[in-house]
């Protein structure tokens with residue numbers, strides 16, 4: 001077994017795994033929440049083991065080397081120059097959504113959000129007594145697109161920000177330069193703040209990721225970019241993320257919004273993240289090849305299932321599947337009844353849709369897809 005055999009994953013049942021506990025005791029392959037059935041990079045595990053061996057697990061303080069490793073990774077992988085001072089460690093990206101709304105909005109204010117969307121976007125404004133302003137994406141023959149008319153219609157005098165997800169979960173879209181320019185122009189015109197969740201940036205299967213602020217440098221002072229090693233290296237349980245906030249005033253506001261409520265990232269998480277950013281490049285490249293092959297298998301299977309429709313995006317290990325014409329009232333429950341557990345589109349403000357997580361060993365995916373084919377064939 002090489003250090004990155006993505007066709008091998010230890011049995012996760014009984015480990016308190018959110019993904020595997022959901023249908024515990026049932027013959028259901030869980031392919032829902034976005035964590036992969038994959039070991040973390042060996043270098044990360046070694047570093048964590050050494051820290052555990054030391055045996056003292058006291059409070060930690062973020063090290064300069066943590067921020068520097070993030071900056072080096074962003075420069076190498078995405079051509080983005082970030083100053084270490086711009087990095088704010090966080091215990092999670094979702095935490096950052098809520099801090100952002102709190103930092104820049106007041107009760108009653110509105111936040112634009114492309115729909116369908118990752119569920120915690122739907123609740124973040126409401127958690128602060130603010131409002132989510134839905135911007136339904138358009139679906140064209142070529143894939144999901146920004147609908148400028150929908151964006152204009154959703155924007156009103158109360159609108160404070162755009163809650164942006166790039167690459168986009170669940171559709172897998174990597175927004176093109178032209179689309180980034182259009183989103184940015186809207187923010188300029190309406191004087192909006194921007195939250196750009198780029199947690200999926202490293203998992204681009206076709207093309208490349210361009211950070212929002214690289215496409216719109218003039219908006220950098222109004223933008224909070226959220227980023228993490230958790231999707232990239234399968235480390236979500238380490239609860240470590242960062243906000244990238246070049247503007248010192250905005251950084252202060254953002255930090256103040258979490259004061260007394262939000263802890264920093266903790267020691268094991270930051271150690272895992274720093275190790276991953278410093279050593280994880282080859283592991284990630286191998287993972288991307290594995291995910292591309294898995295995506296090919298999903299594509300080939302779904303091509304045989306006319307009741308399901310899928311327009312593959314360019315990123316993520318998630319397939320966003322249209323089951324509205326499947327003839328089944330509750331496609332997610334129907335899939336579970338056939339032994340495969342997918343995310344239910346209802347949670348993404350898109351009833352009738354399903355999200356399949358293909359970040360798993362090939363054999364697991366084959367079985368999951370056989371079951372899906374039995375359910376919808």
Ligand SMILES: Cc1ncc(COP(=O)(O)O)c(C=O)c1O
Nearest residue numbers: 034092093094095118169199241
């Ligand atoms: C777009 C997006 N943002 C944030 C998260 C979660 O981030 P965290 O676990 O750091 O809160 C996910 C997890 O799937 C996600 O897809």
